[in-house]
Amino acid sequence: MDGTTGTTGTTGTTGTPTPARVIVVGSGPTGLLLAGDLATAGIPVTLVEKRSPEISNLSRAFVLHARTLEQLDARGLADRLEAAGRTLDSLRLFTRLDIDLRSLPSRFNHLLVIPQYEVEKVLERRAVEAGVEFRYESEVTGVAQDADGVTVEVGGRGGKAERLRAAYVVGADGMRSAVRNAVGLPFPGRSVIRSIVLADVKLAEEPEVVFTANAARGAFAFLAPFGDGYYRVFGWHYGRDVADSEPVDLDEIKEIARIAFGHDFGMHDPRWVSRFHSDERQAPAYRVGRVFLAGDAAHVHSPAGGQGMNTGLQDAANLGWKLAQVLHGHTGPELLDTYQAERHPVGRSVLRSSGGLVRLGMARRPWTLALRAALTGFLRAVGPARRRMVGQISGIGYTYGAPRGAHRLTGTRVPDVALESGRLYEALRGGRFVLITPKTFESYEGQGAARKDRLSLEHWASDRRTAVLVRPDGYVAWAADTADPSVIETALATHVG
Numbered sequence: 001m002d003g004t005t006g007t008t009g010t011t012g013t014t015g016t017p018t019p020a021r022v023i024v025v026g027s028g029p030t031g032l033l034l035a036g037d038l039a040t041a042g043i044p045v046t047l048v049e050k051r052s053p054e055i056s057n058l059s060r061a062f063v064l065h066a067r068t069l070e071q072l073d074a075r076g077l078a079d080r081l082e083a084a085g086r087t088l089d090s091l092r093l094f095t096r097l098d099i100d101l102r103s104l105p106s107r108f109n110h111l112l113v114i115p116q117y118e119v120e121k122v123l124e125r126r127a128v129e130a131g132v133e134f135r136y137e138s139e140v141t142g143v144a145q146d147a148d149g150v151t152v153e154v155g156g157r158g159g160k161a162e163r164l165r166a167a168y169v170v171g172a173d174g175m176r177s178a179v180r181n182a183v184g185l186p187f188p189g190r191s192v193i194r195s196i197v198l199a200d201v202k203l204a205e206e207p208e209v210v211f212t213a214n215a216a217r218g219a220f221a222f223l224a225p226f227g228d229g230y231y232r233v234f235g236w237h238y239g240r241d242v243a244d245s246e247p248v249d250l251d252e253i254k255e256i257a258r259i260a261f262g263h264d265f266g267m268h269d270p271r272w273v274s275r276f277h278s279d280e281r282q283a284p285a286y287r288v289g290r291v292f293l294a295g296d297a298a299h300v301h302s303p304a305g306g307q308g309m310n311t312g313l314q315d316a317a318n319l320g321w322k323l324a325q326v327l328h329g330h331t332g333p334e335l336l337d338t339y340q341a342e343r344h345p346v347g348r349s350v351l352r353s354s355g356g357l358v359r360l361g362m363a364r365r366p367w368t369l370a371l372r373a374a375l376t377g378f379l380r381a382v383g384p385a386r387r388r389m390v391g392q393i394s395g396i397g398y399t400y401g402a403p404r405g406a407h408r409l410t411g412t413r414v415p416d417v418a419l420e421s422g423r424l425y426e427a428l429r430g431g432r433f434v435l436i437t438p439k440t441f442e443s444y445e446g447q448g449a450a451r452k453d454r455l456s457l458e459h460w461a462s463d464r465r466t467a468v469l470v471r472p473d474g475y476v477a478w479a480a481d482t483a484d485p486s487v488i489e490t491a492l493a494t495h496v497g
Contacts, residue, residue: 020043020044020149020166020167020168020327021043021044021045021046021165021166021167022038022043022044022045022046022166022167022168022169022170022323022327023045023046023047023048023150023152023164023166023168023169023170024038024045024046024047024048024169024170024172025047025048025049025140025152025169025170025171025172025173025177025178025179026047026048026049026171026172026173026174026177026295026297027047027049027051027120027124027134027136028116028120028172028174028295028296028312029061029116029119029120029123029295029309029312029313030172030294030295030296030309030312030313030315030316031047031049031170031172031173031294031295031316032047032120032123032124032126032127033123033313033316033317033320034170034172034294034316034319034320035047035127035130035132036075036123036126036127036130036132037075037316037317037320037321037324037431038320038323038324039127039130039131039132040126040130040431041320041321041324041328041431042324042328043323043324043327043328044131044133045127045131045132045133046132046133046135046164046166047127047132047133047134047135048135048138048140048152048154048164049134049135049136049137049138050137050138050139050140050173051136051137052136052137053134053136055117055120055121055124060116060198060274060276060303060308061115061116061119061306061308061309062113062114062115062116062224062226062232062306063111063112063113063114063224063306063309063310064081064085064111064112064114064119064309064310065111065112065306065307065310065393065394065395066101066104066106066108066109066110066111066394066395066396067106067310067314067394067395067396067398067413068309068310068313068314068395069081069082069106069107069108069112070106070107070108070396070416070425070474071313071314071317071473071474072313073107073108073416073425074425074428074429074472074473074474075126075429076429077122077123077126078108080122081112081114081118081119081122082112084114084118085112085113085114085118085226085227086112086113086114086225086226086227087110087111087112087113088101088110088111088112088113088210088211088224088225089101089102089109089110090102090209090211091111091209091211091212091213092209092211092212092213092214093212093213093214093376096376097376098209099386099390101390101394103387104390104394104396105396105415106394106396106415106416107415107416107423107425111211111306111394113211113224113225113226113227113232114226115226116309119309135154135156135164137156137157138154138155138156138162139154139155139156139178140152140153140154140173140178140179140182141153141154141155141161141178142182143169143179143182143183143291145288145289145290145291149165149166149167149168149290150165150166150167150168150169150289150290150291151163151164151165152164152165152166152169167290167327168290168291168292168323168327169290169291169292170291170292170293170294170319171291171292171293171294171297172293172294172295172296172297172312172316173297174295174296174297175187175279175281175296175297175300177293177296177297179291179293179297180283180293180297180298183288183289183291184288185283185284185285185288185293186283186284187281187282187283188281188282188284189279189280189281189282189300190279190280190281191277191278191279192278192279192280192302193236193277193278193302194241194242194277195236195237195240195241195242195243195244195246195275195277196234196235196236196275196276196277196278196303197234197235197236197248197252197253197256197273197274197275198232198233198234198248198272198273198274198275198276199232199233199234199248199250199253199267199270199272199273199274200226200230200231200232200233200270200271200272201230201231201233201250201253201267201268201269201270201271202229202230202231202267202268202269203231203265203266203267203268204265204266204267204268205263205265205266206265207223207265210224210225211223211224211225212224212261214260214261215260216259216260216261216262217259218237218238218239218259219235219236219237219238219256219259219260220235220236220256220260221233221234221235221256221257221259221260221261222234222235222303223257223261223265230271231265233253233257233267234303235253235256235257235260236256237255237256237259240252242275244275244276244277245275246275248273248274248275249273250267250268250270250273253267253270253273254267278301278302278303279300279301280300280301280302280351280354281299281300281301282298282299282300282344282347282348282351283297283298283299285340285344286298286315286339286340286343286344286347287336287337287339287340292319292336292339294312294315294316294319295311295312295313295315295316296308296312298315298343298347299311299347299348299350299351301350301351301354302354303354306393307350307353307354307393307395310395311346311347311350311395314343314346314395315343315347317473317474318339318342318343318473319339319343321431321471321472321473322335322336322338322339323336324431325454325497328454329497330454330496330497331495331497338400341400341401342400342401346398349392349398350392353389353392353393396413398413399411399412399413399475400412400475406478407476407478407479407480407481408479409466409468409476409479410476410477410478410479411475411476412475412476413474413475414468414470414474414475414476417436417460417461418460418461418462419436419458419459419460419461420439420458420459420460420461421458421459424436424458424470424474425474427456427458428456428470428472428474430456431472432453432454432455432456432472433454433455433456433469433470433471433472433477433495433496434455434456434458434469434470435455435456435457435458435467435468435469435470435488435492436458436459436460436467436468436469436470437457437458437459437460437467437483437488438459438460438463438464438465438466438467438483439459439460439463441459441467441483451492451496451497454496454497455492455496465481465482465483466479466480466481467479467480467481467482467483467488469488469491469492469495469496471495477491477495478491478494478495
């Protein structure tokens with residue numbers, strides 16, 4: 001028997017309207033972060049996942065970059081994850097290019113090596129505690145929209161079919177997204193590398209640089225430590241193009257390492273080996289009406305740079321607060337258009353940067369090898385170019401577009417600045433906007449009380465004179481060089497509601 005559950009909006013026993021429900025499809029890191037953010041903001045959330053509840057201890061993603069760690073810090077999760085992983089403040093690319101991450105203008109001036117499943121455990125716990133409704137072993141079979149909401153057809157165990165109703169649906173269900181297919185969005189692109197081998201191994205010899213990647217004679221390999229005695233290694237050989245189903249053994253992985261690095265570091269005791277292929281694809285739109293895409297459902301790219309999980313988590317951080325603002329009635333639905341405007345260009349940039357690294361790794365002809373040598377030499381010598389590259393990979397270098405005439409800070413990422421009450425990213429932990437004003441600015445208690453569910457009032461710890469309204473995702477919504485109360489009130493009415 002088919003049933004219809006869920007609402008686009010109901011009225012509780014007190015007569016107060018309940019916020020409309022959001023259905024998130026996919027319980028990977030992107031879906032879990034988004035569902036947790038929405039539920040924490042008081043939005044009813046159903047998370048639909050076709051897999052069983054157990055989180056796999058095997059995963060391809062294993063790096064968190066600085067900007068993602070800042071977003072997790074704004075949710076009180078970063079320190080917990082850092083304790084479970086290993087921080088690295090340097091890496092080496094193509095034997096010649098050493099990258100020092102300690103110069104990153106972030107509290108997290110490093111990268112964190114941590115398996116995806118450890119990230120999922122932390123995010124799942126948060127989502128459960130926030131009240132997310134989980135529907136495991138449930139597969140999306142159809143999506144239909146109308147003026148009032150979205151109906152999602154779901155098939156469960158034993159062939160049981162249900163229809164779930166929500167105001168909005170977010171497909172975070174991976175490269176083969178059922179949600180994307182249901183709304184008819186194409187996923188243009190191509191396979192770049194046909195056969196990547198992946199393994200977690202122990203090493204008899206410690207590498208000179210613990211996070212290293214190199215290419216030689218048609219082979220590419222990457223090596224990084226987990227901190228528990230195991231190293232993640234992945235690589236490919238240009239001449240070996242086989243199906244994902246072809247078995248992998250340690251000898252193949254060691255051979256690729258020997259070609260790329262010159263030796264295999266005595267790899268032994270693999271706890272996991274796998275083979276997969278790498279695609280570069282991006283959906284032309286991240287939104288179709290009331291349906292959104294995020295993470296791998298919206299974009300996939302090569303593993304070079306370790307940006308996949310990070311880009312998806314930042315998609316979620318961008319979309320969650322916007323859905324909450326609209327569903328609570330604080331802002332008009334036009335705010336949701338900014339998700340496409342802000343995140344689609346970032347996804348395109350990640351495809352280009354990761355694709356560029358892959359193509360450098362695949363260089364075999366004399367002119368392409370010469371180009372790689374010239375580029376790495378240029379990055380070694382030219383600090384601004386190197387910092388721009390690191391800013392893209394770490395995520396802290398991205399900014400969002402601003403309206404004509406806006407203050408120069410609008411759309412920029414705000415670092416973890418010092419406030420009179422502490423750090424900015426601690427102030428962001430309530431999922432609210434943060435208004436930062438000069439120390440001498442008169443109390444804004446009246447306006448703050450009216451918006452206390454979505455606005456935190458703070459003063460600079462320094463003598464800075466700028467007034468800045470920080471969005472819940474840590475980017476500047478509005479700024480002014482003078483703290484005029486009437487101007488600030490207009491800004492709050494526009495952005496906070």
